[in-house]
Amino acid sequence: MAINCQKGPSPMAIKEIIMEDCLFCKIIKGEIPSSKVYEDDEILAFKDIAPAAPVHILVIPKKHIKSLVELEKEDEALIGKIYTVINKIAKEQGVSESGYRVIVNCGKDAGQEVMHLHFHLLAGTQFGEKIV
C-alpha cells in the first residue's frame, strides 16, 4: 500500500499566500495606490475608496491580522496604539469636537468584506440611525 508522505504547506506558508492576495497588504506595500493620512512602522491610515461619510478613513495594522477573531495577546499594545492614532487623526481632520464613530466589522454577519483588520473612522455628519 502506497503511503502518501507529502505534507501540505506549513501554516506560515499559508499565511504568506493569504498576505500576498490581501488587498490591504497590497496597499501597505504600495502595490495598490491609496490616499494616505497617517503612517508609521506599525499602522497605516488612508481614505476609504467609497466614503460613507464626509470623513471616512480606514486605520489598519501593518501586521496581517484577518479580523478581531484572530487577535492575539501580543497584539494588545498595537490595538491600543490604533485608538491613539484614531484620536490624532480625528483632531487633524477637525472632528474631535463635533464627534465621530469608530466601526470594526468582524466576520460574515457584520458584513466584513476585506479580511485584514481595519477600523472605520467616520465623521463630518450627524449620524442618524444607531444600532447601539
Ligand code: 5GP
Ligand atoms: P468592511 O466592509 O470590510 O468593513 O470594509 C471594507 C472597506 O474597504 C469598505 O468601506 C470599502 O469601501 C473599502 N475598500 C475596498 N477596496 C478598497 C480600495 O481598494 N481602496 C480603499 N481605499 N478602500 C477600499
Ligand code: ZN
Ligand atoms: Zn493583509
